[in-house]
Amino acid sequence: MPVFADFTNMIALICYLIGGIAAAGAGVWIARAGDDNRPDREAALIALGATVIWCSLSIAAEPGSILIAIAETARNLALLAVIFQLFAADGRDESLKPTRPVIVTLVLVQLFQLLVIAIEKQATEFPQVMQLASEIGGLFSMMIAIGALVLLHNLYAGAASASRRIIMWSGIGLGAFFAYDLNLHTLAYLGETNPVVLGSFHGIVAGVMAIMMAVGANSSSAGLEFRPSRAVTFQTLSLLVIGSYLIIMVLVTRSLALLGGDVGRASQIAFLVFAIAAAIIWLPSQRIRRSLRVMAAKHLFQHRYDYREEWLRFTRTIGHASSSGSSFKERAVKAVADVTDSPAGLLLMPNEEAQLELNARWNWATLDVPALASDFNLPGILEQHNHILALDETRAGIEYFGELEHIPSWLSEAEDAWALVPLLHFDRLVGVIVLARPRIERKLDWEDFDLLRVVGHQLASYLAEQAGQQALMDASRFDEFNRRMAFVMHDIKNIASQLSLLSRNAQKHADNPDFRADMLVTLRNSSDKLNALLDRLGRYGAGHAQTAHELDLADLAVKVCERFKGVHPVSLARADRVTVLANAETAEQAILHLVQNAVDASEPGEPVIINTQRDKLTGVLEVVDSGTGMTPEFMRTGLFKPFVSSKQGGFGIGAFEAREIIKAMGGRLTVESRENIGTRFCVSLPLPEAARMIDEKMSSRTPPDKINQNITQESEEAA
Numbered sequence: 214m215p216v217f218a219d220f221t222n223m224i225a226l227i228c229y230l231i232g233g234i235a236a237a238g239a240g241v242w243i244a245r246a247g248d249d250n251r252p253d254r255e256a257a258l259i260a261l262g263a264t265v266i267w268c269s270l271s272i273a274a275e276p277g278s279i280l281i282a283i284a285e286t287a288r289n290l291a292l293l294a295v296i297f298q299l300f301a302a303d304g305r306d307e308s309l310k311p312t313r314p315v316i317v318t319l320v321l322v323q324l325f326q327l328l329v330i331a332i333e334k335q336a337t338e339f340p341q342v343m344q345l346a347s348e349i350g351g352l353f354s355m356m357i358a359i360g361a362l363v364l365l366h367n368l369y370a371g372a373a374s375a376s377r378r379i380i381m382w383s384g385i386g387l388g389a390f391f392a393y394d395l396n397l398h399t400l401a402y403l404g405e406t407n408p409v410v411l412g413s414f415h416g417i418v419a420g421v422m423a424i425m426m427a428v429g430a431n432s433s434s435a436g437l438e439f440r441p442s443r444a445v446t447f448q449t450l451s452l453l454v455i456g457s458y459l460i461i462m463v464l465v466t467r468s469l470a471l472l473g474g475d476v477g478r479a480s481q482i483a484f485l486v487f488a489i490a491a492a493i494i495w496l497p498s499q500r501i502r503r504s505l506r507v508m509a510a511k512h513l514f515q516h517r518y519d520y521r522e523e524w525l526r527f528t529r530t531i532g533h534a535s536s537s538g539s540s541f542k543e544r545a546v547k548a549v550a551d552v553t554d555s556p557a558g559l560l561l562m563p564n565e566e567a568q569l570e571l572n573a574r575w576n577w578a579t580l581d582v583p584a585l586a587s588d589f590n591l592p593g594i595l596e597q598h599n600h601i602l603a604l605d606e607t608r609a610g611i612e613y614f615g616e617l618e619h620i621p622s623w624l625s626e627a628e629d630a631w632a633l634v635p636l637l638h639f640d641r642l643v644g645v646i647v648l649a650r651p652r653i654e655r656k657l658d659w660e661d662f663d664l665l666r667v668v669g670h671q672l673a674s675y676l677a678e679q680a681g682q683q684a685l686m687d688a689s690r691f692d693e694f695n696r697r698m699a700f701v702m703h704d705i706k707n708i709a710s711q712l713s714l715l716s717r718n719a720q721k722h723a724d725n726p727d728f729r730a731d732m733l734v735t736l737r738n739s740s741d742k743l744n745a746l747l748d749r750l751g752r753y754g755a756g757h758a759q760t761a762h763e764l765d766l767a768d769l770a771v772k773v774c775e776r777f778k779g780v781h782p783v784s785l786a787r788a789d790r791v792t793v794l795a796n797a798e799t800a801e802q803a804i805l806h807l808v809q810n811a812v813d814a815s816e817p818g819e820p821v822i823i824n825t826q827r828d829k830l831t832g833v834l835e836v837v838d839s840g841t842g843m844t845p846e847f848m849r850t851g852l853f854k855p856f857v858s859s860k861q862g863g864f865g866i867g868a869f870e871a872r873e874i875i876k877a878m879g880g881r882l883t884v885e886s887r888e889n890i891g892t893r894f895c896v897s898l899p900l901p902e903a904a905r906m907i908d909e910k911m912s913s914r915t916p917p918d919k920i921n922q923n924i925t926q927e928s929e930e931a932a
Contacts (some may be wrong), residue, residue, distance in 0.1 A: 225413035233268030235420030237428035253298035260291035358395035386425025542573035602633035636673035660662035791832035814840030
């Protein structure tokens, strides 16, 4: 214990020395560089001088000396004068006359305390009198600290915004000093002895107060603001939570000790076990950390977001691939989701018909998204108004631009879906981010909307740039493909010419009529096949439109089935007679590509099914197999992309060519597939009535709604 007492005395002396030096330096600073027009200038100089004297006497005199008490009284009186003068910063020293009696009362209490201390020093032979005087002195000290804090609260709460900047730093320093005094004297009163460890830092607290007063005394200090970073704030709050937890543990265990005996010890052990278990469960919790972060953002900062940190995190997420090998689009979803602390997200992108399709997902494998996530109406609204859609509002029936009826049912029914963020690039919708609900429940506000719009614009530019680069790469690969096809076409043309010449010579010189007949048939068939192949290969780079005629889909399906007879079972399950407008040769070529893909994906002997039927304004031909199927990722990113194939050695051009051929005839190709279940390709081609009405109405520039009405009416009559 003596060693500990010597150590605390040494710490106290060092702290008083630092406090005295700081107070002296602050006084010199205010005298030389302080604002001469501040009303508290003289009172602050007197208070700092009294603080220097008090620190010096605390070092030189014996602890508890009457000289130290006198210096402390002078210091407190000078600080009360500083507080009163601060009310003059905006003229309230005249208007707040009720404040003066409070200050006078505090001054009298301070003087009475000096008298009580003197009585305590003289009544050494009367222990009861000394104890009573000590308790009264402690109460007087607490009254002075409480009164000073109340005055500071009223000073700051009632000050104008301009005056608050003037009094802020001095007020913080004085408030911290009197709050420390209140804690010190409260513990001394309750414990009936002075807290040695806490009292040893009294001098350095006074030094901090002096520095704050010096900062506030300069005219330039009005523009100073204390702006801790969010990371420091969150860490400080975490330390406060941990400190509060430890203090509560100490207080409760001390209180339980008052029970005494085995009951008290058992209660202490039970509480400690419970407290430790609660700490292990709750302190590492991500939910508690997020709650603490949200609380700090709401109450300690003017803005919820640290925009610099958010921007750095966004660029890091976009620019650096993760260890999991996520794609750029998945990183794009994550970058937006991180802004709002959303645990998952989706990227929907418009197809060629302005309908939204799933393009990427991040941490949201459980959400079932249909092949067409939305029709063209919702993307049009988002593009036109750049509106961030809060799905909780739409579920409550709130709408702004008539979007309520166009929200797909799968999105409304997904309770985890929280917001839709449009990605606009030069007023064109590039995609839509669907954000999952954050773990900490909250509503979207103006700050969320502003930040998400900025992030959406930036992300849209990245996606547009990636799409442009991909288009350039595809164009380059197509050029290479066309160059190769030119050589192939040249070689095949030469072979076809040679075979034709051989056929003509054989007609003149062959002696055996039977051999000659067989040779002619064989050579003519070979020549026809090679010329047909040459013609098909020539279409890769020609780009010319094929003449469309009326074509029966059932006849086309029968013809395709015959082509695979003896190679693989291809059967016609449903053969409705449907006449469409298409080019027979190119349509057959497209269907052959699809059937060949189905055959390649099926086991030997596993049949491929073809169906034909009518669906409103179109004729539909389906190619169905029960083969290996395709992954959703491959269907989104690779199926209709040239030079990408799931087959070993595949060129990756068949499905792409089939879709392009069907599109050129005014049709549409869609696909549904499940892994290990099978695939369904659906070819939709326009009916002659529908195609004719569209051509006629487009030439006469009839409004689109009238066209649809006429097409529907004539199609129903034709049916």
